[in-house]
Amino acid sequence: MLILAIVLFVLALAVGGVAVAGLAGKLPRNRWAGVRTPETLANDKAFALANRVAGPTLAAAALLLVIGGVGALVLGGVTGVAVALVAVVAALGVAAYGGSLGARVAAALPAEASGCGNDCGCGSAPEPAAADESNTDAAAAAADCGMDSCGSCALKGACLPS
Known part of the structure; x- marks a missing residue:
């Protein structure tokens, strides 16, 4: 029982830390903690809210x-x-409910100008202009990777370095 209790206390500490950081607006966008949906990860303001x-x-x-x-x-x-199991299930339900509320609030925020299809006027990547036949693939990749006026629309950041 001691091991089970310690595990629950450590989880409570981690979840509580995320809660405090989220309430204070000090939780940065990250891979592990917080409400992580495409809408919340779109910008810092949506994630914090x-x-x-x-x-x-x-x-x-x-x-x-x-x-x-x-x-x-x-x-x-x-x-x-049994009490520990019920507490874990209840905690998961409560956390999921809060996460869904946060995700809905972030989804309701107006979209910010991104420069990618929404407001750059291109709608899709322009045709690449190749200097010669041997460089056609490189020119196409450059257009898709945002090395021209609006090519980043095509891949939406997939060409960014890892």
């Missing part, structure tokens, strides 16, 4: 995980495991 909205529910999820850990320690046996 979505995580500020989801923050209270993430804090509630962290509290549920703490309750599950305490229940596992105090009750022990099958009852303690």
Whole structure:
């Protein structure tokens, strides 16, 4: 039971940390934590707002995980495991609800000018202008990778270095 309780306490600490950072607007866009949808990752403002909205529910999820850990320690046996399991399921549900709220808020934000198809006036990548026949593939790649006026529309950043 001690190991189960420690795992729940560590998870509660991690979820609580994300909740506090989200509420404070200090959670940077990242690969691991926060509300991560295409709408929230579109810009820093959307990410911060979505995580500020989801923050209270993430804090509630962290509290549920703490309750599950305490229940596992105090009750022990099958009852303690059952309480921990119910707490984990409830925490996941509450966190998912908050994440969906945050994602909807971010999706409702007006789109910012991106320069890629939305507002650059090209709609799609222009035809590449090749200097000679041997360089046609390179010219096409340059157009797709945004090395001309609007070629980045075609691949939407797929050519960026990893």
